[in-house]
Amino acid sequence: MPDWNSPAELALEASAFAKLMHALAGLYFWEVATSFSFDWQFITGKKKFHWPLIFYFLGRYLLVFAMIGILTALDVTIEVNCQALYTFNQLVGQATIGLASINLAIRTMILWAQNLYIVVPLVLVILGHWSLILQGKPAPTCVLLKAEWVPGQGCVITKTNNTILAATFIYTMCFDLIVLVLTAAKLAFPRDQRSQLMNMLFRDGLIYFVIAFLSNLLATTFMELNLSAVMSIIFNVPSAIASTIVACRAVRRLSGWSSPGPEILYVCLWLSPLRQR
Template structure:
């Protein structure tokens, strides 16, 4: 049985966390470079802007990059710096990534349902609540510089609000997933290939989004140690 509170285990988790951040940052940069043709097609007007979807698309793409840059700074610096400002920025960038990604998926779902009021109204209400909740969690982390460790440490947070945030985000994405699945299935015959439904019609993106939000929700409830909590705060 792993003792998650053991200092050796916490140090190991910290190392894994740092390596994971750098690895995902590399994947993020690779994805941005390989898909930059989309941005260029918008700049050269070969592709039309679709308001407001394109705004959320760009925000989600570049806010995640800013969030990782902020994380890497917080992990790399060894001299005193304004820790609270950096953690607030990281919280803003990370939450904006989640909000814009979920909103983009919601707008696509509404389009699939041809903007029926029975779909638009409940999804819009859930989206408004989602924005309000995640906006609140941008400012719940209080950090300070620790002289002995020469690092920035989290001194206060609100686990209860985090639990609500994680599960609300997971539930919101699940509702979007269900609406999307029903809309796509109803537009196809019984002989429609599952691969086409998942990848050509984009259902896999909804599945991945929902699955990724399950992980922090479960880890936050388990509350294994401080390093994992920091990872969740900076997700």
């Protein structure tokens, strides 16, 4: 087994991390570019904007800024404040994971017709989630990543707070599981006939949960292994990107959904009125 903290191994890890981040940035920028027409319809007013889209746009474009920040940290050739840059990247990246979970939770609230017995507990869970995410706020005792400028190498991650990072990812997995169970319960015991829309909501939610759960599990595993400062967080960004892409695609699918018959769900609170064929 290699010495993960030896200078030679750390150099290899840094190189692998940089290549992975560039590949992921290209993937995510491509995803945003190819689906920008959806966003443009709301920007230009062709589609009516509804408040739940706030979380869609925040998650989608905060991750763009996070990826730009990561690429800046990796490619900058002049000395910068690496600690401030990585604190920004970490906080914004964690926020995108929280926003992806919110998007899924709102869909579940829709399924339950905004039942307060469902909405209130979910809101409390969301607040708990963000209390962990905001542990990374820029204060000396709350910084989850430490980075410094090393001449000839650039910004280098020197230390990570794996306890809070792992707790955040585990909380995210539990949160997503709760939402999936609530969705499944609603569809398993419907008061009326299940609609095509309800089936689609569950199917998209299940796909999101599987992808997000596996990506979060991978990130948590490497954090708990704590092989080195770089290896501990190498899969955090893939997790954020996977969650955001799947959550945003689910939102766009719901917005573009059309039904052969009337639906009784409160979808108007989500994105746009249902289009009838």
